[in-house]
Amino acid sequence: MGDDGTHIPEETLDPKDWEEIRELGHRMVDDMLDYLRDARGRPVWRRLPDDVAARLSGPVPKEGLPPKEVYEEFRENILPYPIGNIHPRFWGWVFGTGTVAGALAGLLADTMDTNGSGIDFHAAAHAEHQVVGWCKEMLGYPAGAGGVLTSGCSGANLIGLAVARNAKAAAAGYDVRRNGLAAAPGHMVLYASDEIHSSIQKAVELLGLGGDALRRVPTNGRYQMDIAALAVAVAQDRAAGLLPFCVVGEAGTTNTGSIDDLQALADLCRQEDLWFHVDGAFGAWAALAPQARHLLAGMERADSLACDLHKWMYLPYGIGLALVRDVEWQQRTFSLTPAYLAHGDGGRGLAGGDLPWLCDLTFELSIGFRSLRAWMSLKEHGADKFGRVIQQNIDQAAYLAGLVEAEPQLELVAPAMLNVVNFRFLPADRSQIDDLNRRLVVELQEQGVVVTSGTVLRGSYAIHVANTNHRSRREDFDLLVGEVVRLGRKLAT
Numbered sequence: 001m002g003d004d005g006t007h008i009p010e011e012t013l014d015p016k017d018w019e020e021i022r023e024l025g026h027r028m029v030d031d032m033l034d035y036l037r038d039a040r041g042r043p044v045w046r047r048l049p050d051d052v053a054a055r056l057s058g059p060v061p062k063e064g065l066p067p068k069e070v071y072e073e074f075r076e077n078i079l080p081y082p083i084g085n086i087h088p089r090f091w092g093w094v095f096g097t098g099t100v101a102g103a104l105a106g107l108l109a110d111t112m113d114t115n116g117s118g119i120d121f122h123a124a125a126h127a128e129h130q131v132v133g134w135c136k137e138m139l140g141y142p143a144g145a146g147g148v149l150t151s152g153c154s155g156a157n158l159i160g161l162a163v164a165r166n167a168k169a170a171a172a173g174y175d176v177r178r179n180g181l182a183a184a185p186g187h188m189v190l191y192a193s194d195e196i197h198s199s200i201q202k203a204v205e206l207l208g209l210g211g212d213a214l215r216r217v218p219t220n221g222r223y224q225m226d227i228a229a230l231a232v233a234v235a236q237d238r239a240a241g242l243l244p245f246c247v248v249g250e251a252g253t254t255n256t257g258s259i260d261d262l263q264a265l266a267d268l269c270r271q272e273d274l275w276f277h278v279d280g281a282f283g284a285w286a287a288l289a290p291q292a293r294h295l296l297a298g299m300e301r302a303d304s305l306a307c308d309l310h311k312w313m314y315l316p317y318g319i320g321l322a323l324v325r326d327v328e329w330q331q332r333t334f335s336l337t338p339a340y341l342a343h344g345d346g347g348r349g350l351a352g353g354d355l356p357w358l359c360d361l362t363f364e365l366s367i368g369f370r371s372l373r374a375w376m377s378l379k380e381h382g383a384d385k386f387g388r389v390i391q392q393n394i395d396q397a398a399y400l401a402g403l404v405e406a407e408p409q410l411e412l413v414a415p416a417m418l419n420v421v422n423f424r425f426l427p428a429d430r431s432q433i434d435d436l437n438r439r440l441v442v443e444l445q446e447q448g449v450v451v452t453s454g455t456v457l458r459g460s461y462a463i464h465v466a467n468t469n470h471r472s473r474r475e476d477f478d479l480l481v482g483e484v485v486r487l488g489r490k491l492a493t
């Protein structure tokens with residue numbers, strides 16, 4: 001109502017002029033497809049200029065701008081300055097490359113704007129369950145397991161370890177959900193290798209177990225957990241009155257791509273009555289690669305398995321997956337149904353069906369339609385093609401390792417495993433080896449021709465290449481090696 005009691009027309013966030021926005025939307029789609037098609041022709045990365053950074057700060061706009069102007073600002077200030085992971089010569093950290101189908105699916109999913117969490121009689125919930133089912137099938141994990149898509153593998157690790165904690169606490173006679181860890185008859189501890197990902201420690205901290213509860217077991221020459229040392233650690237902790245409850249195996253460590261001996265870990269967990277969780281963030285997907293899947297033998301025996309689809313399944317960020325063998329324990333960990341979320345009664349209406357609600361399997365309630373990216377990408381390419389491209393990445397990594405070994409001024413810092421290669425430039429003055437390689441990684445990034453990251457292995461700095469890039473070709477690795485040698489020589493003088 002206006003002051004004089006007259007009716008003021010309602011506002012909406014929909015466009016005033018649908019034809020104008022349609023034209024702009026078409027242009028956006030054209031621009032984005034060009035952007036993906038032409039990725040190879042741009043620098044991998046370039047620094048965000050200070051004046052652009054300055055434009056990306058400041059207060060909230062009070063008044064709106066025409067959509068065209070907003071898009072122009074995006075094109076000018078945001079689009080030209082990406083991290084670079086969609087580029088064929090980006091291999092830093094472990095980044096995904098995205099798929100075109102995934103990008104377009106993002107538009108479709110956001111248009112429908114469904115919340116896949118619950119409510120059964122709509123298609124997105126079924127598509128999500130279908131995608132989780134496909135993942136179980138591709139990973140060789142039991143079809144009856146519980147599963148939910150997450151924002152990434154950090155969330156998936158948190159879910160797996162939360163169920164592990166609650167299930168094993170119950171086996172020891174107390175109820176963590178009700179009474180918290182204070183009620184535990186002993187300090188709960190778990191085990192992982194010293195190459196474990198930081199998200200495992202974060203999960204342990206968030207679950208109230210305390211970072212010290214995570215025992216770091218030494219690794220062997222292939223960066224796999226030392227099983228004998230693990231057995232000793234469990235026995236010592238038991239003797240000291242602690243409560244060992246879980247072992248975390250890595251299927252593909254971030255540093256080296258190493259895969260723990262998952263069969264041996266599964267055997268030990270069965271013997272010792274421990275929960276077996278596998279962090280397979282990217283490495284789990286080697287299950288699709290014909291010549292690598294044997295490395296993952298035993299993964300299917302895990303009580304819980306965490307991975308993501310935005311690294312080595314190449315989907316746009318962020319999509320991960322948590323699988324739990326015993327779906328009942330997953331539900332007992334997360335299910336909480338207030339009156340306003342009651343469901344599964346009567347078979348009619350939006351909430352009347354008996355499809356499990358995803359919010360009963362995770363700590364989140366609202367869940368966007370992220371599964372559509374996987375659904376469309378897998379429909380378009382098929383699982384076999386994903387397997388071939390993953391195998392191609394592994395073969396390219398072996399090719400790169402061969403180039404390194406053939407070049408007298410380079411050496412491998414760790415055995416090349418899976419899709420990861422760690423190597424370094426050898427300056428004549430060996431005392432500057434770490435410092436020089438550290439500078440090399442930075443200078444390569446600044447140059448924008450290739451991007452790697454760096455890491456430290458057994459005290460030695462290494463140039464770190466993790467190949468989860470479906471756009472790379474062999475010649476890109478030739479270029480990488482050529483640039484490392486050229487720049488290394490230059491920096492060494």
Ligand SMILES: *Cc1c(COP(=O)(O)O)cnc(C)c1O
Binds near residue numbers: 320
């Ligand atoms: C990236 C990664 C994670 C964390 O996954 P996010 O999707 O980044 O949350 C966990 N474990 C390993 C081995 C990883 O490489």
